[in-house]
Structure formats: C-alpha cells, structure tokens
Amino acid sequence: LKLWNQSDEQEEMIDNIEEKLSYVLLFTSVNLILGFFFFGAGMALLSEDSYTKVILFLVGFIVCVVSTILIQNKVVNLEKEINPFLNGSVYDFKFSQKWLDSCDEAIKLNVYKSSFKAYKSITNTCLILWIVCVLGYNFFDFGIMPLVMVTIIWLVQTIAYCIESIKCSKNKIN
Structure with a gap:
C-alpha cells in the first residue's frame, strides 16, 4: 500500500490488496465462529468434571x-486508508450500518449481490439440514431439537429477507 501512488496504472495493485484483505476478513469470520464453537464445547464439557478441557476451550x-x-x-483501518470516504470503527456497535452508509454504489452493489448469494446458500443448507434432521429423528433418535433449531434458523432468514424486500419495494414506489 505504501508503494501505491494512486495512479490509474497501479489500480490493479490496489485491487490485489483489497482482494487479500477480503481473504483476511474471511479468515477472521471463520475464526470467530470457531471461537463460539470452543465456548459451546467448553460449556458441554463442564458436566464431565474435566476442568482442564473446559479452560482450554x-x-x-x-x-x-x-x-x-x-x-x-x-483491516478496517487499512481499508479506510485506501478509501478515505469509508467511515466506522469495529469497536462501534453500529459499525456495519455506518460502514455501509459510507460505501459508494459499487461497493454497495457488491454487498447486495453477496447477500443474495448468501441467502440462497443458507436456504439450500437449511433444506439439506432439515432432511438430515428428519432422517436422524426417524433412524438415529436425534430427538426433535435439531429439527426445531434448523427450522427456526430457516424461518428467521426467510422472514427477514422477505420483510426487507417488502420494505425496499415500498421505498422504490414512493
């Protein structure tokens, strides 16, 4: 980034940096999810009287x-150096909204396309998990709770998407 002189010829260099930053953000998102797994696994191990495992988790x-x-x-601070129009701090509870509000149309379009792709992926994943839960309930005595959890996630995702779509349609007409 320090070598970048903001000329059009070096725009490819900045695109490459931003792509690498996106992979770093992917890693941090996966890292956070694994952290929550560690927390849940630690809580599950409390009943085993193995405090060493709990502490490790x-x-x-x-x-x-x-x-x-x-x-x-x-990453956010580096991104703000590249694009000074971007605002927000990861320590702010309303970071996502402030960040999105400061994005230009091209970045927002990328966010919207990615969000729709995520919506479709979650719908397909929920369908597959639902099938696994139904089969597991019938053949492996999973119990009803996994089916309930998948259904709740699927409902929340679908309802949130549809309500937001309705709101956007109303705003477009007005």
Whole structure:
C-alpha cells in the first residue's frame, strides 16, 4: 500500500490488496465462529468434571474473539486508508450500518449481490439440514431439537429477507 501512488496504472495493485484483505476478513469470520464453537464445547464439557478441557476451550474462545477483533480493526483501518470516504470503527456497535452508509454504489452493489448469494446458500443448507434432521429423528433418535433449531434458523432468514424486500419495494414506489 505504501508503494501505491494512486495512479490509474497501479489500480490493479490496489485491487490485489483489497482482494487479500477480503481473504483476511474471511479468515477472521471463520475464526470467530470457531471461537463460539470452543465456548459451546467448553460449556458441554463442564458436566464431565474435566476442568482442564473446559479452560482450554474457554481460552480458545477468548483467543479467537480477541484476535478477530484486533485483526478486523487493522483491516478496517487499512481499508479506510485506501478509501478515505469509508467511515466506522469495529469497536462501534453500529459499525456495519455506518460502514455501509459510507460505501459508494459499487461497493454497495457488491454487498447486495453477496447477500443474495448468501441467502440462497443458507436456504439450500437449511433444506439439506432439515432432511438430515428428519432422517436422524426417524433412524438415529436425534430427538426433535435439531429439527426445531434448523427450522427456526430457516424461518428467521426467510422472514427477514422477505420483510426487507417488502420494505425496499415500498421505498422504490414512493
């Protein structure tokens, strides 16, 4: 980034940097999800009277969450150097909204396209998990809770998408 002199000829260099930053953000998102797994696994191990395992899982949770926040802060600050019009701090509870509000139309279009792709992926994943839960309930005695959880996630995702779509349609007409 320090070598970039903001000329059109070096625009490819900045695109390459932004792509690498996107992969870093992907890593931090996965890291955060794994941190929550560590937390849940640690809580599940409490009943086993194995405090060493619980402590390791809780440390894993803390390390994952703290490293995610610190790395995301560095990425956001670097992105703000590249695009000075972007605003927000990862330490702000309304960061996502402030960031999106400061994005230009090209970035917003990318966010919207990515969001729709995620919506479709989650719908397909929920369908597959629903089938697994139904089969597991009938053949492996999973119980009803996995089916309930998948259904709740699927409902929340679908309802949120549809309500937002309705709101956007109303705003377009007015």
